[in-house]
Amino acid sequence: MAKTDNPFIVAANAALDKRSALLAELRTLTDNPTRAAEINAQIDALGAEAEQNIRQAEREVEHRELNARAATLAGGRGTRGEWRSVVPNEREWRALIAEGTPSAGGYAVPATVAKEWVGKLRAQSTFMRAPGLNVVRFDQGNKFTIPQLSASTDPAVVGEGNAIPEGSLTFAGLALDPVKYAALYRASNEMIDDASIDVEDLVGQTLIRDIANVVDRDAFQGAGGVNALSGLTAAGNSTATTLAAGKTVVSWDDVIDAYGSIAAIGGTPSVVWASVDMWKGLVKARENGTNGGYLAGSVTNDPARAAMGLPLLPTMNLPARTVIVADASRVFVGVRKDVRLAKSDAWKFDSDSMGYRATFRIAGVRVAEAASVQRIVAAAA
Numbered sequence: 001m002a003k004t005d006n007p008f009i010v011a012a013n014a015a016l017d018k019r020s021a022l023l024a025e026l027r028t029l030t031d032n033p034t035r036a037a038e039i040n041a042q043i044d045a046l047g048a049e050a051e052q053n054i055r056q057a058e059r060e061v062e063h064r065e066l067n068a069r070a071a072t073l074a075g076g077r078g079t080r081g082e083w084r085s086v087v088p089n090e091r092e093w094r095a096l097i098a099e100g101t102p103s104a105g106g107y108a109v110p111a112t113v114a115k116e117w118v119g120k121l122r123a124q125s126t127f128m129r130a131p132g133l134n135v136v137r138f139d140q141g142n143k144f145t146i147p148q149l150s151a152s153t154d155p156a157v158v159g160e161g162n163a164i165p166e167g168s169l170t171f172a173g174l175a176l177d178p179v180k181y182a183a184l185y186r187a188s189n190e191m192i193d194d195a196s197i198d199v200e201d202l203v204g205q206t207l208i209r210d211i212a213n214v215v216d217r218d219a220f221q222g223a224g225g226v227n228a229l230s231g232l233t234a235a236g237n238s239t240a241t242t243l244a245a246g247k248t249v250v251s252w253d254d255v256i257d258a259y260g261s262i263a264a265i266g267g268t269p270s271v272v273w274a275s276v277d278m279w280k281g282l283v284k285a286r287e288n289g290t291n292g293g294y295l296a297g298s299v300t301n302d303p304a305r306a307a308m309g310l311p312l313l314p315t316m317n318l319p320a321r322t323v324i325v326a327d328a329s330r331v332f333v334g335v336r337k338d339v340r341l342a343k344s345d346a347w348k349f350d351s352d353s354m355g356y357r358a359t360f361r362i363a364g365v366r367v368a369e370a371a372s373v374q375r376i377v378a379a380a381a
Contacts, residue, residue, distance in 0.1 A: 008057035012050040019046040125212040126315040127219040130271040130328040137335045143175040144334030144363035177226045178336035178363040179218070181211050186353045189345070200356075204341070207358040211339070217317040219333070219365050220273070220324075229365050232324060232331075237365065238373035245379050249281045250274070250323040258325035258374035265371045267327035272312045274323045278378065279314035282323070321378035330372035333364035 019042075026039045128135065138144050151170040158164050185203055192199045215229070224230030232238050239261070243254065255272065262269045274282060310325075318324065339360045347355035367373050 006057050008053040012053035012057070015046045015050040015053065019043050019050065022046070125216050125219075126273065126313050126317070127216045128212075128333070129311070129313065130273075130326070130331070131311065132270045132327075132329040134329060134332045135335060136332060138363070139336070143177060144336070176230070176334065176363040176366060178334065178361045179227065179229055180359055180361045181214055182357065182359045183207050183210050184355065184357045186348055186355045189352050189354055192354060200343075203356045207341070207356065208339075211358060211360055213317070215360070215362065216315060220315065220317045221319065222365070229333075229362065231365060232326070232367070232373055233319065233322075233375065236370055237367045238324065238326075238375040239370045240375045240377060242377045243379050245381070247379050248321070248381065250278045250321070250376050250378050252282065252285060254376050255282070255323065255325060258323075258376055261374050262325065262327050262372060265369065267330060267372050269310060269325055270328045272310050272323065272325050273318060274312065274314055275318040275320050276314050276316055277320055278323050279312065282312065319377075321380065323376045324373060325376070326373040330368040332366045332368070333362060336361035336363055 022039050022043050026036060026043070029036050029039070127133075136144070153167040155167070156165050185206070187199060187203065218229040218231055220231045221233050222228035222231035224234055230237060241254070241258070243250070259269050337360070339358060342357045344355050344357075345353070347353075
């Protein structure tokens with residue numbers, strides 16, 4: 001058998017090795033029937049022992065595969081070793097905390113940090129799905145500081161053999177306050193026990209959806225400060241183009257112009273965000289008005305998701321009549337603390353309810369240069 005660390009396979013190999021040695025001894029016996037009978041009995045016992053260990057090893061492998069599949073498929077997602085659902089059940093919670101230590105949560109208030117939640121939240125967030133978005137974790141100080149080069153001297157023309165004059169760089173640090181997003185829900189234990197669906201998974205998905213929606217709203221339209229992110233529509237975070245009166249729909253010509261404006265400063269556009277009303281118009285635009293092929297590509301090429309090779313993402317959190325073309329690599333967001341999930345039956349103890357809480361601390365949004373984010377606003381009438 002191949003070398004392995006599985007203890008059952010190791011035991012099976014040891015039994016088979018002993019059995020082989022006894023078989024070799026048996027072949028040398030010619031006139032000792034008593035010893036031959038003893039050896040045959042030992043050979044049978046070792047064969048049974050090896051078979052039992054091999055079957056046990058096969059069952060262990062099968063169990064591991066089933067557990068991995070359960071972690072992957074329960075709820076339709078996840079990876080091996082992940083919780084069955086977004087919110088762990090009681091047994092899984094207990095395995096994650098020091099139950100007897102009050103400072104660790106004790107028996108009543110189990111809590112844990114699930115870093116994989118950030119990935120789940122990004123999948124729900126239209127803003128954070130943008131390719132190349134700079135999501136930077138920071139764990140020092142209470143502000144997200146982004147150094148910026150605000151000025152530099154021009155290179156000089158230098159003659160042969162002459163000293164090269166030293167230039168100067170001027171840096172400015174931008175500090176952003178982290179903002180905490182939080183959600184709190186409760187459910188009666190009777191409802192959790194009697195439900196036909198996985199209530200805790202439903203609660204977890206709702207927590208993610210709600211936080212992602214608010215993060216999206218502020219990432220696009222937030223006023224900044226200590227109460228909200230500074231959104232892309234804030235001053236200095238984008239370059240706005242307001243279309244002339246009567247031009248109530250953003251066209252592909254406008255998108256191409258915005259693309260060119262980003263390319264002109266050396267940027268590489270990576271995403272197009274659109275309010276739902278403008279997204280519909282871009283997706284349905286045809287070569288000849290109401291006839292001809294779709295400008296965004298044939299239906300089989302999924303025009304609802306692509307624009308000039310870029311993701312075309314609709315969002316309800318942009319103001320109406322708005323399309324943004326951006327180089328997301330020039331957009332910075334700081335994560336101060338990963339999504340933290342906690343549940344407790346101590347809260348609302350008198351009503352026999354379970355409380356679920358999710359928190360997320362994030363700072364931003366900041367664009368390196370306003371021209372990297374082109375915001376197109378169609379006329380109102």
